[in-house]
Amino acid sequence: LEDLWEHAAANVESQEDRLLQNFAMSLPTTSPTREPSTAAPTPSMPTTSQPTLGPASTTRPTVTAVPIQPTTQAPTPTADSVPTANPTQFSPDPAATSQPTAPPAVTQSPVPATTAQPTIVTAGPTTSPSRSFSPTVAPTKSCLEGRTREQYLTDVISQLTPPSLFLDVATPQGRSFDHLLTNDPYLTNPCKPTLLQRYILTTVYFATNGETWTNMEGWLGAEQECSWRGLTCGNPSNPALVTDFVLENNNIDGQLPNEISALSSLRGLNVFANSIRGSLPEDLGNLTNLELLDLSENLITGEAIPSSVYQLSGLQVYRIGGNQVEGMIDPDIEMLRSLRELSAPASGLSGRIPTQIGELAFLESLQLNENSLIGAIPSELGKIGLKDLRLNQNFLQESIPSELYNVGSLTSLRLHTNFLFGTIATTIGQLTNLVTLRIEDNDLSGELPQGISMLVNLEEFAFSGNFLSGEIPDVFAGYTSLASFDASRNFFSGRIPATLFDIPTIRLVYMSNCTIGGTIPPNYGDPPNLRDLYLDGNLITGTVPPISPGKLLNLNEFLVQRTDLDGSMPQSVCDLRLEGILDDLWSDCGGANPEIVCDFPDCCNRCFEGGLPVRRVM
Numbered sequence: 379l380e381d382l383w384e385h386a387a388a389n390v391e392s393q394e395d396r397l398l399q400n401f402a403m404s405l406p407t408t409s410p411t412r413e414p415s416t417a418a419p420t421p422s423m424p425t426t427s428q429p430t431l432g433p434a435s436t437t438r439p440t441v442t443a444v445p446i447q448p449t450t451q452a453p454t455p456t457a458d459s460v461p462t463a464n465p466t467q468f469s470p471d472p473a474a475t476s477q478p479t480a481p482p483a484v485t486q487s488p489v490p491a492t493t494a495q496p497t498i499v500t501a502g503p504t505t506s507p508s509r510s511f512s513p514t515v516a517p518t519k520s521c522l523e524g525r526t527r528e529q530y531l532t533d534v535i536s537q538l539t540p541p542s543l544f545l546d547v548a549t550p551q552g553r554s555f556d557h558l559l560t561n562d563p564y565l566t567n568p569c570k571p572t573l574l575q576r577y578i579l580t581t582v583y584f585a586t587n588g589e590t591w592t593n594m595e596g597w598l599g600a601e602q603e604c605s606w607r608g609l610t611c612g613n614p615s616n617p618a619l620v621t622d623f624v625l626e627n628n629n630i631d632g633q634l635p636n637e638i639s640a641l642s643s644l645r646g647l648n649v650f651a652n653s654i655r656g657s658l659p660e661d662l663g664n665l666t667n668l669e670l671l672d673l674s675e676n677l678i679t680g681e682a683i684p685s686s687v688y689q690l691s692g693l694q695v696y697r698i699g700g701n702q703v704e705g706m707i708d709p710d711i712e713m714l715r716s717l718r719e720l721s722a723p724a725s726g727l728s729g730r731i732p733t734q735i736g737e738l739a740f741l742e743s744l745q746l747n748e749n750s751l752i753g754a755i756p757s758e759l760g761k762i763g764l765k766d767l768r769l770n771q772n773f774l775q776e777s778i779p780s781e782l783y784n785v786g787s788l789t790s791l792r793l794h795t796n797f798l799f800g801t802i803a804t805t806i807g808q809l810t811n812l813v814t815l816r817i818e819d820n821d822l823s824g825e826l827p828q829g830i831s832m833l834v835n836l837e838e839f840a841f842s843g844n845f846l847s848g849e850i851p852d853v854f855a856g857y858t859s860l861a862s863f864d865a866s867r868n869f870f871s872g873r874i875p876a877t878l879f880d881i882p883t884i885r886l887v888y889m890s891n892c893t894i895g896g897t898i899p900p901n902y903g904d905p906p907n908l909r910d911l912y913l914d915g916n917l918i919t920g921t922v923p924p925i926s927p928g929k930l931l932n933l934n935e936f937l938v939q940r941t942d943l944d945g946s947m948p949q950s951v952c953d954l955r956l957e958g959i960l961d962d963l964w965s966d967c968g969g970a971n972p973e974i975v976c977d978f979p980d981c982c983n984r985c986f987e988g989g990l991p992v993r994r995v996m
Contacts, residue, residue, distance in 0.1 A: 521568070521569035522568075522569070527559065527568055528559055530568055531555065531558060531559055531568060531573075532545075534573055534574060534577075535555060535574070535577055537574070538574060538577070538578070538637060538640055539551050539581075539637060550581050550582075550584035550585035550632075550635055551581050551635065551637070553584040554577055554580040554581040554583075554584055555577070557580055557584075557598065558573075558576065558577060558580065562576075562580075562598070563599065563600040564576070564599070564600050564601065564602065571618065572602065572603060572618050572619065574640070575603055575618075575619065575620060575641065576603055577637070578637045578638060578640055578641060579597075579603055579606070579609070579620070580598060581635050581637045581638075582634065582635060582637070582638055583597055583598060585632050585633055585634065585635045586630045586631060586632035586633070586634070586652075586654065587630075587631045587632050590629055590631065591625070591628050591629050591630060592627070592628045592629045593607050593608075593628060594607060595607040602618065603618075603620060604617075604618060604620065607625070608623060608624050608625035608628070609622070609623060609624075610622035610624070613643040616643070619641075619643040620641055620643060620644060621643050621644060621645045621646070621667075622644070622645055622646040622647075622648075623638075623641070623644060623646065623647050623648065623649075624646065624648040625648070625649055625652070626648050626649060626650035626651055626652070626672075627650065627651040627652065628649075628652060629652065629653070630649055630652035630653065630654055631652070631653040631654075631655075632653075632654065632655060633654065633655050633656035634649075634654060634656075634658070634659055635659070636659040636660060636661055638659055639659045639660075639661035639662050639663075639664045639665060640661075640664065641665065642664065642665065642666065642667065643667060644665050644667060644668055645667055645668060645669050645670070646668070646669060646670040646671075647665075647668065647670070647671050647672070647673075648670065648672045649672070649673060649676065650672050650673075650674055650675055650676075650697070651674075651675040651676075652675075652676055653676060653677055654673070654676040654677060654678055655676075655677045655678065655679070656678065656679060656680070657678065657679055657680030657681070657684070658673070658678065658680065658681075658684050658686065658687070659686075660686060661686065662684070662686040662687065662689075662690070663685075663686035663687070663688075663689030663690060665690065666689075666690070666691070666692065667692060668690050668692065668693055669692055669693060669694045669695070669716075670693075670694060670695040671687070671690070671693060671695065671696050671697070672695065672696075672697040673697060673698050673701065674697040674698060674699045674700045674701070674721065675699070675700040675701075676700070676701050677701065677702060678698070678701040678702065678703055679701070679702050679703060680703060681703060681704070681705040682698050682701075682703035682704060682705045682722055682725040682726060682727055683696075683698070683705060683707060683708065683711075683722070684705075685708070685710070687714075688708065688710040688711065688713045688714065689713070690714065691713060691714065691715065691716065692716050693714055693716060693717060694716050694717060694718045694719070694740075695717075695718060695719045695721075696714075696717065696719070696720055696721070696722075697719070697721040697722075698721070698722050698725055699721055699722055699723040699724055699725055699745070700723070700724060701725065702726075703725050703726055704725070704726030704727070704728070705726065705727065705728075706727065706728055706729035707727060707729065707731060707732055707735070707746075708732070709732045709734045710734075711732060711734055711735055711738070712732075712734035712735070712737040712738070714738060715737070715738065715739070715740075716740060717738050717740065717741055718740050718741060718742050718743065719741075719742065719743040719744075719745075720738075720741065720743070720744050720745065720746075721743065721745040722745065722746055722749070723745050723746070723747045723748050723749070723768070724747075724748040724749065725749060726749065726750070727746060727749035727750065727751055728749070728750045728751065728752070729751065729752065729753075730751065730752060730753035730754075731746065731751055731753070731755070731756050731769075732756070733756045733758045734758075735756060735758065735759065736756060736758025736759060736760075736761050736762060737758075738762060739761075739762065739763075740763075741762050741763075741764060742763065742764060742765045742766065742787075743764070743765060743766040744759075744764060744766070744767050744768070744769075745766065745768040746768065746769055746772070747768040747769060747770045747771050747772070747792065748770070748771045748772075749771075749772055750772065750773060751769070751772040751773065751774060752772070752773045752774065752775070753774065753775065753776075754774065754775065754776040754779070755769060755774055755776070755778065755779055755782070755793070755798075756779070757779035757780075757781045757782075758781075759779070759781070759782060759785070760779060760780075760781025760782050760784050760785055761781070762785070763785070763787045764785050764787060764788055765787050765788060765789050765790070766788075766789065766790045767782075767785075767788060767790065767791050767792065767793075768790070768792045769792065769793055769796070770792040770793060770794045770795050770796070770816065771794070771795045771796075772795075772796055773796065773797060774793075774796040774797065774798060775796070775797045775798065775799070776798065776799070776800070777798065777799060777800030777801075778793065778798055778800065778802070778803075778817075778822075780803055780805065783803055783805040783806050783808055783809060784805070784808060785809070786808055786809060786810065786811060787811060788809050788811060788812055789811050789812060789813045789814070790812070790813060790814040791809065791812060791814065791815050791816070791817075792814065792816045793816065793817050793820070794816040794817055794818045794819050794820065794840065795818070795819045795820075796819075796820055797820065797821060798817075798820040798821065798822060799820070799821040799822060799823065800822065800823070800824075801822065801823060801824030801825075802817070802822060802824065802826065802827055802841075802846075803827065803829075804827040804828065804829040805829065806827060806829050806830065806833070807827070807828075807829025807830065807831065807832035807833065808829075808832070809833065810832055810833065810834070810835065811835060812833050812835060812836055813835055813836060813837050813838070813859075814836070814837065814838045815833065815836055815838070815839050815840070815841075816838065816840045817840070817841050817844070818840040818841055818842040818843045818844070818864060819842070819843040819844075820843070820844055821844065821845060822841070822844040822845065822846060823844070823845040823846065823847070824846065824847070824848075825846065825847060825848035825849075826841070826846055826848065826850055826851060827851075828851050828853060830851060830853060831851065831853035831854075831856065833857075834856040834857050834858060835858075835859060836857065836859065836860050837859045837860060837861050837862070837883075838860075838861065838862045839860060839862065839863050839864070840862065840863075840864040841864070841865060841868070842864045842865060842866040842867050842868065842888065842892075843866070843867045843868075844867075844868055845868065845869060846868040846869065846870065847868070847869045847870060847871070848870065848871060848872070849870065849871060849872030849873070850865060850870055850872065850874075850875050850894070851875070852873075852875035852876060852877050852878075853875075853877065854875060854877040854878050854880070854881055855877045855880060857877075857881045858881070858882075858883070859883050860881050860883060860884055861883050861884065861885045861886065861907075862885065862886040863878060863884065863886065863887050863888070864886070864888040865888065865889050865892050865894075866888045866889060866890040866891055866892055866912070867890070867891050867892060868892045868893070869892070869893050870892045870893055870894045871893065871894070871895065872894065872895065872896065873894065873895065873896030873897070873899075874889065874894060874896060874897075874898065874899055874913070874918070876899035876901060879899055879901045879902050879903075879904050879905055879908075880901065880904065881905065882905065882906065882907075883905075883907060884905045884907065884908060885905075885907045885908060885909050885910075885932075886909060886910045887908070887910065887911050887912065888910065888912045889912060889913055889916065890912045890913070890914050890915050890916075890937070891914070891915035891916070892915075892916060893916060893917060894916045894917065894918070895916065895917040895918060895919065896918065896919070897918065897919060897920035898913065898918060898920065898922060898923055898938075898943075899923075900923045902923065902925075903923070903925035903926065903929040903930050904929065905930075906931075906932070907932055908930060908932060908933055909932050909933060909934045909935070910934060910935045911933065911935070911936050911937070912935070912937045913937065913938050913941065914937040914938060914939045914940050914941065914964065915939075915940045915941070916940075916941050917941070917942055918938070918941045918942060918943055919941075919942045919943065919944075920943065920944075920945075921943060921944060921945035921946070922938060922943060922945070922947055922948055922951060922965075922974075923948070924948035924949075924950045924951070925948070925950045925951060926950070927950070929950075930954060930959075931954075931959060932959075933954060933959060933960055934959075934960065934961050934962070935960075935961060935962040936951070936960060936962065936963050936964075937962065937964045938964065938965050938966075938974075939964045939965055939966055939984075939986040940966070940986060941966065942973075943965070943966065943973065943974055944973050944974060945974065945975070946974065946975040946976070947963070947965060947967070947974060947975065947976035947977075947981055947982060951963070951981075952976070952977065952980070952981035955980065955981055955982075955983070956980065956981075961983075962983060962984070963976075963981060963982045963983055963984075964982065964983070964984045964985075964986065965982050965985065965986070966985070966986050966987070966988045967982045967985035967986070968985035968986050968987040968988075969985075969987035969988055971988065972985065972987075972988065973988040
């Protein structure tokens with residue numbers, strides 16, 4: 379019997395050691411800086427129960443691909459937003475990319491995140507989580523091999539963190555070590571194959587004020603880590619290893635410790651909309667299986683795209699917008715060959731967009747808006763099957779590359795508020811999948827090409843604030859979804875395109891100060907959803923046409939001042955004011971000799987004195 383017992387004990391010991399070694403092999407080893415103490419510190423023995431379960435955290439809807447978060451800005455005159463493109467689903471079109479098979483799309487919920495610095499870890503909260511544990515079960519000899527519990531934990535954790543750090547209870551690492559040593563109800567026997575993983579996650583908890591998280595269900599409790607809130611385990615070779623860390627909008631406050639970089643099985647890290655501070659962990663590049671890294675909407679500082687991120691060759695989604703970062707995009711961006719989405723709006727980026735970005739064959743969403751980027755838009759972007767391109771609100775110059783008009787997969791193209799010049803090529807008509815086209819507030823010139831007749835899927839079309847001239851092509855008969863049209867502040871001639879008012883979905887029409895002439899089309903009252911109609915500051919002549927009963931019941935603002943209109947405001951239009959539908963009706967009804975007869979304030983609520991329309995100088 380003794381022989382059988384010893385043989386069985388040896389087998390158990392061998393299996394536990396192999397599991398522990400398998401987990402430890404993926405971790406960087408660090409020699410202890412000093413001999414660990416053999417005397418266990420006096421444990422704190424709290425008697426209260428584990429942390430109270432907080433309300434469930436508010437997360438974004440779960441989807442089976444990586445959605446794009448549009449940040450469309452409505453035209454200046456309106457207080458309402460305009461429908462934008464639907465979230466892009468990541469499924470690269472081989473015909474568009476002519477590239478090898480794309481990497482598998484990320485199958486978890488979108489993950490915004492924020493990160494912090496590693497070895498210089500700030501002290502966690504002063505109070506440890508309220509759990510009581512007394513090690514009443516003696517550790518088995520299988521892993522201790524004559525060592526005390528403290529010696530064994532010290533030897534294991536020293537593989538990852540210097541003892542000088544984890545033996546200091548003023549650090550998150552020290553609080554984690556102390557918890558595992560004296561207060562962890564799961565570690566009655568410390569010989570657990572995922573001991574280092576538990577130490578890493580416990581360190582994250584203390585480094586980010588886990589006691590104040592919105593929901594910390596399961597954390598530091600009596601169960602294995604896979605049952606903790608926000609963690610998913612699914613490693614095929616070891617189901618006990620964490621593969622996804624998703625704690626968005628959870629009041630995580632602090633710096634991500636460098637130890638998190640040792641979770642080598644991690645595929646997704648999502649800490650969107652928290653208060654993560656400091657720079658990203660310096661060893662983040664060790665997460666070689668990472669596919670999704672969402673750090674957006676936090677308080678992260680340092681480089682927006684640090685060198686460690688370029689080492690993540692399998693990364694498919696990287697989001698860093700809404701932080702306090704800065705820096706440039708390095709040519710090493712070409713190393714991220716699996717990247718599908720790069721989202722870095724308002725991220726303090728400067729310099730030029732490197733041409734190497736054209737090597738990202740599977741890139742579908744590039745969001746670099748609201749930065750300080752300069753130079754030209756790389757023509758190499760024309761080689762990629764992009765769906766969403768946002769370069770608006772930068773300092774980009776030169777012309778729109780003709781190669782960009784070949785990217786038929788584009789659904790959203792936002793280049794507004796830059797210094798782009800040149801003309802709009804007629805090949806723009808090849809972008810038949812466009813839902814959003816915004817090129818306003820640039821220095822574009824020439825005529826609006828007839829090719830826009832092919833953009834029948836547009837919902838938002840804005841080209842105001844340029845130097846465009848000639849007639850606006852009256853080619854909107856095929857449009858079925860357009861909601862917003864902004865041609866203001868240009869140098870057009872000709873007439874108001876009548877087919878614009880045949881679009882049943884049209885809601886916002888802005889044509890202020892674009893020097894257009896002719897008369898107001900009689901069908902201007904047909905669109906059932908029309909809310910804003912700005913025709914002021916133009917060379918329009920004739921009278922305001924009456925509308926039929928039951929028409930324009932959603933019209934809120936109608937501006938026709940500073941024009942050459944005359945006659946009387948139709949009673950059918952004034953009735954919209956009397957019925958409380960129309961808030962603003964402005965015309966040239968002021969002065970001793972008003973150009974338009976309109977009762978003030980019952981009909982027109984603002985009257986301008988007649989005069990020449992405002993004419994811009996080219």
